[in-house]
Amino acid sequence: MTNIPSKDYRPEWVDKLADDVTLEGSILDGVVQGRDAVLAVIGGARELYDRQDFDLVGPWGDSSFIEDYTADVQGKPLGAVHLLTFNDDGQVQHIVVNYRPLSSVMFFSRLLHEKFAGTPYAEHYLAEE
Template sequence: MSAAPGRTPPASEPRPEPHHPVLEEVHHVSQGSFIDNGPVRGPEAVHAVVTAARELCEFQDFAHTGDYGDNGFIEEYRTQVKGEPLHVVVTVARNSAGECEKLVVNHRPRNAMLLFSREMHRKFAGTPLAEHFLADES
C-alpha cells in the first residue's frame, strides 16, 4: 500500500525521503522551541530534535505547507505517536539572508503532546537535550 499524496506512510511501510523544507531549514537555525522547557539552541541540536521527532511520527498527513509573510514558512499536519492522534503546526522565521533563524513547533491535544515529550526525553536520555522534554507523567 502506498501513501496518499501529502501523507507519509506509516512506520510499517518503507518511507521515502520526501522533500521536507523544515529539515532543510534547520541547518541554519539559532534556536527552536518544541515543548518549551527552554529553547534548543544551535543548528546541530535543533536538527537532532526535528529528526528524532519525525521518527516518532507514525505518518505525517499534511494539511498545509508553504511560505507566509516576507520571512516565514509554516507547515501543519496530523500524525500519531504511539497510536495517539497529534496535530502539529511548525512555524519558521527566516533572517534577512533567507535562512531559518527560529523554529517553533506547537502540538495538540495536550495529552498527546505530553506523551510526545516523554518519548522525546527517552530518545535523548543521557544527553543534554533530554532536559528539554518531560521525564515522567507528572
C-alpha cells in the first residue's frame, strides 16, 4: 500500500479497463457500463474536486485494487473508497465507489446531474430537490 498526497495522481488501472467494465456506487442509481462511459463518469467527478488527497492506494488481495481518499467539493468534505476487481486478463472488470458522508454524497450527486445534463449519464444522479 502507498500513501499518495497528490491531486495529480493518475492510476495505472485507468489504461486497463475492460471494454465491458461496470461502475456502481453510493452516488449512482444503477450501473454505468462500458469503458467510455466509466471514463466519462470518473473524469467528470474528478473535475469537480477542489482537492483530492489519497490515503491508501494499492493491491487488495489477489485480484483487486483499493483507493481511499478525501476530497473537497465546493467546500464540502467527501471521503471515498474505490474497490476495483480485475478479470483473468488483468483488466479492470468492476469498480465500486463508496462515498461519505451522506449529505456530501447527495450534494455531489446533484452537481454531477447538472454536469451531465443532456447526456445519458445524468439519469444516474439525483435531480434538483
